[in-house]
Amino acid sequence: MYICFINQTLKLREMANLFDKAKENGTSKTKVEKHEVIEMPQFSKQLEKLANIDAQMAELQATRDLIDSEIREAGKETMISLYEKKGSFPGTLKIVAGEKSFLFITSDKYLKVDKERYDELVEMFGPEVVEEKTKYFFNNAILEKYQEVISDMILKSKKIADADKAKLIESETTYTIKKGLINELATLGKKFKADVKKMVEEIRPIFNVKMTEK
Numbered sequence: 001m002y003i004c005f006i007n008q009t010l011k012l013r014e015m016a017n018l019f020d021k022a023k024e025n026g027t028s029k030t031k032v033e034k035h036e037v038i039e040m041p042q043f044s045k046q047l048e049k050l051a052n053i054d055a056q057m058a059e060l061q062a063t064r065d066l067i068d069s070e071i072r073e074a075g076k077e078t079m080i081s082l083y084e085k086k087g088s089f090p091g092t093l094k095i096v097a098g099e100k101s102f103l104f105i106t107s108d109k110y111l112k113v114d115k116e117r118y119d120e121l122v123e124m125f126g127p128e129v130v131e132e133k134t135k136y137f138f139n140n141a142i143l144e145k146y147q148e149v150i151s152d153m154i155l156k157s158k159k160i161a162d163a164d165k166a167k168l169i170e171s172e173t174t175y176t177i178k179k180g181l182i183n184e185l186a187t188l189g190k191k192f193k194a195d196v197k198k199m200v201e202e203i204r205p206i207f208n209v210k211m212t213e214k
Helices: 002-025 041-086 115-125 140-145 147-152 162-168 181-191 196-203
Strands: 093-097 100-110 130-138 169-177 205-213
Touching: 041 093, 041 100, 041 181, 041 196, 041 205, 100 181, 115 130, 115 169, 115 196, 130 140, 140 147, 140 162, 181 196
Parallel strands: none
Antiparallel strands: 093 100, 100 205, 130 169
């Protein structure tokens, strides 16, 4: 009887192994989307022309992005240089190049900051450069669950489960660079022994380029 039990166990293990092997050797089925094929040969030239236009647009966009990047970098370096010379934020720059010109705008807006980046900036420059804001709001599901007793909703209420009390109020915390900081980089830089370029690289203000007539 015992030997029979062992044999059955071994067979079950072999079956399990066979299933594992089948899974290893098998291929996963990918559902192939089927399309109705409609022949419209009259659009052959138009589609070819459209494909060429798309390729040209992609090439032009890549060239534009490269030029825009060069202009932004030059504008940023010029702004930083003026900032350090004057000791104050120079504001929007009008850069003239031959018959063309553009405005280089350094906005008082910054790239998003998460908790990790917030902590890094506080460590580098102190709490003056960043803000932490927490919004509190009710958990609607819990409020709806206890809508009949909401008027009695106090900490010692026996009508609300202890486990739900902690869930009743939720929060959302966001981290941002402080408004107006772009005007204080020279002062803060001296305080934390960092030049304007270092400050700009760390707080990452948003730059814009606007083409203008000379």
